[in-house]
Amino acid sequence: MNGIHDLGGMTCFGPILREENEPVFHAPWERRVFAMTMLTMGVVDTLDAFRHAIERMDPVHYLTSTYYEHWLAALETLLLEHGLVTAEELATGTVRTPVTSPRSPLPPEAMVAIVRRGVPANRPADQRTPRFRPGDQVIARNLHPIGHTRLPRYVRGKRGVIARVHGTFVYPDTNAHGGGEQPQPVYSVCFMARELWGPSAAERDRLYIDLWEDYLQEA
Amino acid sequence: MNSEHGHGHHRAGPDPRTESHLTPEQTQALEARVQALEAVLVAKGFVSPATLDALASLYEHDIGPMNGAKVVARAWVDPAYKQRLLTDATAAIAELGFGGLQGEHMVVVENTPTVHNVVVCTLCSCYPWPVLGLPPTWYKSAAYRSRVVIDPRGVLREFGLELPESVEVRVWDSSAELRYMVLPERPAGTEGMSEAELAALVTRDAMIGVAKVCVKSDRA
DSSP states (O other), X not given: OOOTXXXXXXXXXXXXXXXXXXXXXXXXXXHHHHHHHHHHBTTTBOHHHHHXXXXXXXXXXXXXXXXXXXXXXXXXXXXXXXXXXXXHXXXXXXXXXXXXXXXXXXXXXXXXXXXXXXXXOEEOGGGSOOSOOTTOEEEEOOOOOSSOOSOOGGGTTOEEEEEEEEEEEOOHHXXXXXXXXXXXXXXXXXXXXXXXXXXXSOTTOEEEEEEEGGGEEEX | OOOTTSOOOOOSSOOTTSGGGOOHHHHHHHHHHHXXXXXXXXXXXXXXXXXXXXXXXXXXHTSSHHHHHHHHHHHHXXXXXXXHHHHOHXXXXXXXXXXXXXXXXXEEEEOOSSEEEEEEOSSXXXXXXXXXXXXXXXXXXXXXXXXXXXXXXXHHHXXXXXXXXXXXEEEEEOOSXXXXXXXXXXXXXXXXXXXXXXXXXXXXXXXXXXXXXXXXXXXX
16 A cells, blocks of 8 residues: 555754663563564464555554554554454453454463564465566566555666565565465566666666565566 | 754654653653553553563573674684575574564675674664674664665764765665574774674664774764
């Protein structure tokens, strides 16, 4: 969707404010939101659905709330949409409906093992043979899906070159919407800065972005 | 609200550019909301408080830019390791015992006298957690995510890094599940240093690509 999260290329947000000796979490609630989100990821819904739940925030709220408030809003949204909690339960902290978790809560050792092992998003290469090879000229397709996508507006319709074939990965545009993983090749695509931003960009500068095959067409 | 940045308008909510500057009332409201959510998730069997603590604690103590700094220092002293790192970063980083969530598919890009790399995620805030930990607020800010792709040299200048025209700037927008780390240039005057001494010089910002590594480092 053409949402407020798709920020690349805007220049209206002022200076980048940095915080010296920034703590990992600024308050106990951030720490809990981080951990609750990670611990329920894949149980409540997919990472792609979680990202899309952030993207669906009201744009004014998105811009005026902090990062972990985005996570909190998305987690609450998905829990509510899947009927796993009620608005009353979230308001009161008191449970009225039976236990609904599809699996028992992970013990600490199991969660630490997942952190160390990771949750790979690539899939066997035989799922789909890559159409493009390094050096191929491509155009990022001019698509404006109403759902989740990882094709930012600033590359749509622009001409680039395949720099690298990364392998076969879960397709976020379907996986965010219960449409399955539908794995397909992902490429590193190189765009000249002037192709994206016009003559004011430095001549030799470039931008690399990772794009799924369905985002691309032959140039 | 901090108004010394010359924008002249007031925001009704917290300023997302300065995460720690929530008002006490805003923090209190969020604490209550999060406590309620946790109570519900615990009661329904989704999470246990001990696991929540163990998970957050990992990112507070064990997983952070000190890991990435060790990778960089190894690459500086061991050319064969550096080659492996640039060819298959995930495997090379695993050699030092690092990997896992948000670092399952790593790419390391090398800064040289003629190429400077800088990393962003314009759509959310993807970041290589196993080597750099959780991202700083500025990396997640609208200001950084929006502007570093269109005006990387201006952004780098704000970080105190002025690059000559002759240097090619490469911006990496981590829009898929690949995660990027910059291998900074080894600074001059470090020839006699041990690997551990070198690692102590490497900053988080240098591994994102918004700074260079200096011999006398004064910033995290």
